[in-house]
Amino acid sequence: MRLLVLLYIFIFSINSASNAENRDARALVTATQIVTISSELAARVEKINFLLGDAFKKGDTLISFECELYKAQRDVIQSNYDSASIQLENDDELLKMKSIGKLQHQLSVSALKKAEAELKIANLNVDRCKIIAPYDGKVMNVGTSIFTSIEQRQPLMSIVGDGLLEADIVVPSNWLKWLKKGHEVKITIDETGETLDATVIKLGATVDAVSQTIELKAQFNKKYETLIPGMSGIVKF
Secondary structure, three states: OHHHHHHHHHHHHHHHOOOOOOOEEEEEEEOOOEEEEEOOOOEEEEEEOOOOOOEEOOOOEEEEEEOHHHHHHHHHHHHHHHHHHHHHHHHHHHHHOOOOOHHHHHHHHHHHHHHHHHHHHHHHHHHOOEEEOOOOEEEEEEOOOOOOEEOOOOEEEEEEEOOOOEEEEEEEHHHHHOOOOOOEEEEEEOOOOOEEEEEEEEEOOOOEOOOOEEEEEEEEOOOOOOOOOOOEEEEEO
16 A cells, blocks of 8 residues: 555656646655564463554553463572572582582582573563553554464554654655755645645655656654544645
8 A cells, every 4th residue: 555655656746847836745644663563472362451543651561461371480480599599598608617519519509590590581471471562652453352362473563653753755856956854844634634844854865767756754843633654645845
């Protein structure tokens, strides 16, 4: 779908080049922070805290899993770690009194290090029982439901960041004579009819030799509640 929109942008830009006074181009609204979240472990979905269109804050729990097995494994390993720690403390005293040899003491040190590494792995597995929001944003879609058993790396949710949105624009390459980074533009959104302020922040690195166009990116000057990724519009330079 995005390819079709960009193709339309190319065609519109080529046509606009025929009129030197016509400095219009098509724009496609995009977000810099879009990610599809997947699970790092196989488990059953326990709770989905945010659904389609819901807003969330950085650090919120998006999805949680039933992880009784991982928690039980952690408890066992925690117990082993505690025992190894106590054993080393005791061997420290015995070594001072020369009641044990250095080899026995080194074995206790090694046992504690092994238990510590196993405990880190166990805690990591338990931490993975929750998917935490990496930034403020909104839910684009949810690809699972509660009580569903999921596999590792299975896509579960797509989210978009709450930062300033951008617009992908394609213009005739001869506009580079006057078009520079920092150029102020106005974008009229097709879906809402609103005219919003934006600023050109990036110019493409290459010119398309066939269409004689170049892609650029503009950033909207502030957050607009009615603006969402996927919308399109006309840019007035």
